[in-house]
Amino acid sequence: MASPTQDGVLEALRPIVDPDFGKSIVDLGFVKNLEIDGGRVRFDIELTTPACPVKEEFQRAARDRVSALPGVDEVQVTMTAQTRGRETPQGGEDLLPGVRNVIAVASGKGGVGKSTVAVNLALALRGTGATVGLMDADVYGPSLPLLTGVSGRPETRDKRILPHEGLGLKLMSMGFFLTDDSPVIWRGPMVHGLVRQFMSDVDWGELDYLIVDLPPGTGDAALTLTQQAPLSGAVIVTTANDLSLIDARKGLAMFEKVSVPVLGIVENMSYFVPPDLPDRKYYIFGQGGGARVAAEIGVDFLGEIPIDPRVVEGGDRGRPITLHAPDSPPAAALREIAGAVARKLVVLAERTPAIADANISWVTN
Numbered sequence: 001m002a003s004p005t006q007d008g009v010l011e012a013l014r015p016i017v018d019p020d021f022g023k024s025i026v027d028l029g030f031v032k033n034l035e036i037d038g039g040r041v042r043f044d045i046e047l048t049t050p051a052c053p054v055k056e057e058f059q060r061a062a063r064d065r066v067s068a069l070p071g072v073d074e075v076q077v078t079m080t081a082q083t084r085g086r087e088t089p090q091g092g093e094d095l096l097p098g099v100r101n102v103i104a105v106a107s108g109k110g111g112v113g114k115s116t117v118a119v120n121l122a123l124a125l126r127g128t129g130a131t132v133g134l135m136d137a138d139v140y141g142p143s144l145p146l147l148t149g150v151s152g153r154p155e156t157r158d159k160r161i162l163p164h165e166g167l168g169l170k171l172m173s174m175g176f177f178l179t180d181d182s183p184v185i186w187r188g189p190m191v192h193g194l195v196r197q198f199m200s201d202v203d204w205g206e207l208d209y210l211i212v213d214l215p216p217g218t219g220d221a222a223l224t225l226t227q228q229a230p231l232s233g234a235v236i237v238t239t240a241n242d243l244s245l246i247d248a249r250k251g252l253a254m255f256e257k258v259s260v261p262v263l264g265i266v267e268n269m270s271y272f273v274p275p276d277l278p279d280r281k282y283y284i285f286g287q288g289g290g291a292r293v294a295a296e297i298g299v300d301f302l303g304e305i306p307i308d309p310r311v312v313e314g315g316d317r318g319r320p321i322t323l324h325a326p327d328s329p330p331a332a333a334l335r336e337i338a339g340a341v342a343r344k345l346v347v348l349a350e351r352t353p354a355i356a357d358a359n360i361s362w363v364t365n
């Protein structure tokens, strides 16, 4: 029997469509290194993020379709990922040259779970095989040392600060530099300098994602950060009982001012699942508020995270919920949100190739 041809294999793969792009994986150029040796067919499918939710489906569909071709005895499909992200700006200064996606996690108020979402988002992305850093830029309440169990002054090498490594992440926090519990009074210029240093002087290396835990609110500290960091997008965290359209609008306006797309709103502490009734959801503060606010301001709703005492427990022990209780409802919700964020970034990077250029104007001013 005749051997299969390159064209034959590509035609067989063409009906497989990436749901995020609405296009064939062949037309998107995801099929790489196609080799045909008699009846043996080998190729890679290169995804745009390791967090692709349909990875297994793609692999199975590709194998089934190619196996069905006449003359094919054996099919080997390797799934790979090359995280897409912002392009390095031409000319302008790039404060984070090796980082492909910088994601800010913001909130209108403190105490809504911003840091919890930030650290678990980082871990969930890490869990997909991505390289991830976490920058705690909340100068008022640095919580990364407690949340990760990592502390101590970072070392420097060649005048560069080396981020701590813990839980599989690169970590940097103001908390690593504080030696006692006295509150730090920050004035605008100090925040400005610190944030800059956390980008320009920290040796982040190559990262697929850098998650930035912003200070709460839309005050000076948060604003400075959104102006200085080359953000790819922002996630706004709110709670069901603190849903404020005004805060959400303010947040959106802050990011719009510096041309940072808001990836969506996350509603934390939305409902309660009783341990003995795992199929029940009790919406203590009412249901659907986050989605409504998101719709009103015209951004995506990324998901709801249930309230669960294990979140507090894990946080206090330096084992965030996605590690402490990976099978718990909040961990599952956080992984879904991480997937949604990763896919949103891929689509954004594709649609707005000039995004990095747009950043230059405010990075350098």
Ligand SMILES: Nc1ncnc2c1ncn2[C@@H]1O[C@H](COP(=O)(O)OP(=O)(O)O)[C@@H](O)[C@H]1O
Binding pocket: 107, 109, 110, 111, 112, 113, 114, 115, 116, 117, 141, 143, 268, 269, 305, 306, 307, 308, 309, 311, 312, 313, 315, 330
């Ligand atoms: N889904 C949740 N269920 C239970 N407790 C939570 C949840 N999310 C956050 N918390 C707890 O709420 C407190 C505030 O969360 P944190 O992430 O520090 O908020 P922020 O960074 O916005 O100030 C912490 O004690 C944290 O463990």
Ligand SMILES: [Mg+2]
Binding pocket: 114, 115, 116, 138, 141, 143
């Ligand atoms: Mg915090």
